[in-house]
Amino acid sequence: MSALLPAIAGIPVPGPGTVRTLPACHGSSDALLLAGLACREAANGRTLAIACAGALDARRLATEIAWFAPALRARLLPDWETLPYDAFSPHEDLISERLSTLHALYRNEVDVLLVPATTALYRLAPPSFLASHTFHFHKGQSLDEPALRAQLTLAGYEHVSQVVHPGEYCVRGGLIDLFPMGSALPYRLDLFGDEIESIRTFDPDTQRSLYPIDKVRLLPGREFPLDEAARTAFRGRWRERFEGDPSKSPLYRDVGNGIAPAGIEYWLPLFFDATATLFDYLPASTLVVSHGDIEAAARRFAEDTAQRHRFLAHDPERPLLSPAEVFIDAGQFFADAKRFGRWAIRRTGEAAGGEREAVSGDQDEPTGVGEAGRRSFAHALPELAVNRRAENPVERIERFVVEHPGRKLILAESPGRRETLLQLLLDHGVSLPSLDDWSSFLASDEEVAVSIGPLHDGFDLTDASLAIVTESELFSGLVRRTRRGLRETQTDVDSIIRDLSELKIGDPVVHAQHGIGRYEGLVTMDLGDGPTEFLHLIYANQATLYVPVSQLHVIGRYSGASPDEAPLHQLGSDQWEKARRKAAKQARDAAAELLNLYARRAARTGHAFKLEMSDYEAFAEGFGF
Structure with a gap:
């Protein structure tokens, strides 16, 4: 990487409280530049924390940086993906990823952190919460099952009949299935008496064991505690903060009963003496990068949050904390960032993050723009x-x-x-x-x-x-499909026809409404609005269909047997619709069979065999190996 990009070696490192502007980038060259800088700084033990003005840019950079530098330990801190003060909680997968990222960040196990600017404005649990509520299991350790159940419940884990999602556990005799937050796969602990005999990962879909491991890390199941001390502190702060009878609030009653109500995350400050910010999790040697116009993004978020607070603050059963209690503003963001050196980067046509903040001082150059900032990295x-x-x-x-x-x-x-x-x-x-x-x-x-x-x-x-x-x-004019984009009828990227130059005369194609035909070239016709190009398709019995070039998206590649033997459908008949209905019915039948199979498995009562130590010892003595 460094040999390919010698210009990166000449970019100076900003000192604490200073801001340097990186060269302007075009397209995805910002990912290449940041990957090169991250590799250089990781070799010196420094973390790169990249705050992006847009959430899509954060996800894009996370993917592209990992592609350019797969050896880097790159992490994305995702958003809760709820609107401020929403009455429902984030998905458990998002909480799992957030807790895993914050824990790794606090332990200095991250080379590159990607975070949307609005996500960085949320107040967080203090790092001491993660440190004190994270524990480990290892092979050969003695385990008290009732104590483990109580510990998992207090940590926010849910007891289920079959473990599928993060934050769930299941106890079946001498087997404990556990899906820790922040883990890619669940674990199966096999107990012999009160000792962990083996730990194996397993597939949550098939429930089959995969491979053995020696140690399991267990993060808390939520971003706040729910033990007796935390619930008592929550109730006390609630009474101090809000007027009226607290028992009339379902949220207050649920927390008192040890239940985490939907949307409780927006009352997180009531669980702690003091909250933290993302900057409290960063190692002291971290270098912060502001990508895009952070200040504008923070300002828009503050306006939207204040508007939602005004709209929802009149419900006496759900009294709201003020935005300042739940979020930090752009001023505090940049004030906290001054503890670290900071680079500002922009793509061509954008303003660098925090331009106004940079020119107010604290930069190590009179203009606030270094030599790197006066040239472009890519065009x-x-x-x-x-x-x-x-x-x-x-x-x-x-x-x-x-x-x-x-x-x-x-x-x-x-x-x-x-x-x-x-x-x-x-x-x-x-x-x-x-x-x-x-x-x-x-x-x-x-x-x-x-x-x-x-x-x-x-x-x-x-x-x-x-x-x-x-x-x-x-293939200009075509929008690239993102992982989180809207689902369309045709989702197989390998079957998409991007341009007519990919088609040859005689190729079979699939029309979304009319089925399989054969491409016979382009024809130009004037239907009263001027000359227009059409795809000429031939179907069974030499029937002809003309498809405007502007509707190329309804044409897909034929991926069946030999293209020369592709069966052509008959226009005007229900042949194609019957084929589609038959395929859909077969898919539904297969799904129904699987659901029935898993339902019967779940309903079946197992048999717990009694362990006779004399039989086991006799078996062990007779074993040839």
């Missing part, structure tokens, strides 16, 4: 879009590959998309090597290659040493 690529109207649709990318002086990497979204792209280039005389990932590209001597990567946009480094091209540049 936009030239026009490379596939031109289906040209005789050679890939002429632009072919010319770019020849003329660009540095290394070039062309990225597809998936293995199927990579093969389609390679075939498209090969059909027009461009043969390029295929590599697995970024690490393979760095290790190779190839000047140009095609690979798979999650980058959203390509870029060309200013020093011309590297250019990365994504499908966003090759």
Whole structure:
């Protein structure tokens, strides 16, 4: 990484209370720059905490940085994904990821932290809460089962009949199934008497054991305590903070009874003498990075929060804490950030995070912008879009590959998309090597290659040493699908036809409404609104269907048997609809069989065999090994 990006070595480290502006970035080059800086600082024992103005940018950077530098310990601190003062709690998977990230951060086990700016404004439980409510099991340890049940209940874990989600546990005889918060898989503790004989992970879907481990870390099940001392403190602070009869509030009564009511997270400060902020979890040597306009994002969040507080504050059964008690504002965010050195970074066309705050002082340069900030790290690529109207649709990318002086990497979204792209280039005389990932590209001597990567946009480094091209540049006008985007009818990325240049005369295709047909080329017709291009599709009995190019999204790739033997459907019949209904019915039948199977398994009463030590000793003595 450092050999490829020598410019990173010249970027100085900001001291505590100072702000330096990083070079402007284009596309996904910000992920490459931050990955390079994180690798450099991780070698010196420093953590990079990146606060992003947008939540989508935080998730994008988490994915892209991990792709550029897979050895980095990169963590995302997710948002609760609820609106301020909502009357329901965050999903347990989000709480699990948050607790795991905060615990790792406090133990200095994170190289790169990604966090949306609005998430960084939430007040948190103090680090001492996580430290005192985290404990471990190890193989060979003596375990008191009743004490463990009580401890898990106080920690916020739920006893269930079958463990599926984080924060659940189940005790069946000498087996204890446990899904700790922050764990990717649940664990199965096998007890021999009161001793842990073995610990194995298991699949929550099949309930089958996977592989053995020696130790289990158990984080608290919530971001606040719910033991007797915490409930007493909560009730006392409630009475001090709110007027009226507290017993009329269901929320107050539930906490008193040891129940965590929905939305209780927005009363978190009442559980603690003092809350913490994200900066209290950061190691002292951390370097903070503000990505985008943090100040504007914090201001919008404060306005939305104040509006919701005004709207919801009149319910006597759910009296609200003030926004200042639950969140910090932009001023405190930047004041806390002064304990650390800070970089500000922006993408082309954006303002660097906290510009107003930076120019108010505390920067180590008169202008607040270092030498790095006066130049760009990367700029936009030239026009490379596939031109289906040209005789050679890939002429632009072919010319770019020849003329660009540095290394070039062309990225597809998936293995199927990579093969389609390679075939498209090969059909027009461009043969390029295929590599697995970024690490393979760095290790190779190839000047140009095609690979798979999650980058959203390509870029060309200013020093011309590297250019990365994504499908966003090759097939312009198409919006890249994000992991959290809206679901559409066609979700298989390998079957999406991105551009007409991917189709050849005679290829079978699938129309979302009419079924399987065969592509016969493009035709131009004038229907009264000027010349319009249509896809010419042939169906059974030589029936013809014309599909406007603007509706290319309803056409998918045929992925059945041999393309030459693809069965063509009959237009105007219910043949395609019958095939779809039959497939849907088969899927429902399979799902019903599985549900019935699991229901019968869950309802079946097991048999606990009595252990006879004499029989076991006789068995052990007769065992040949």
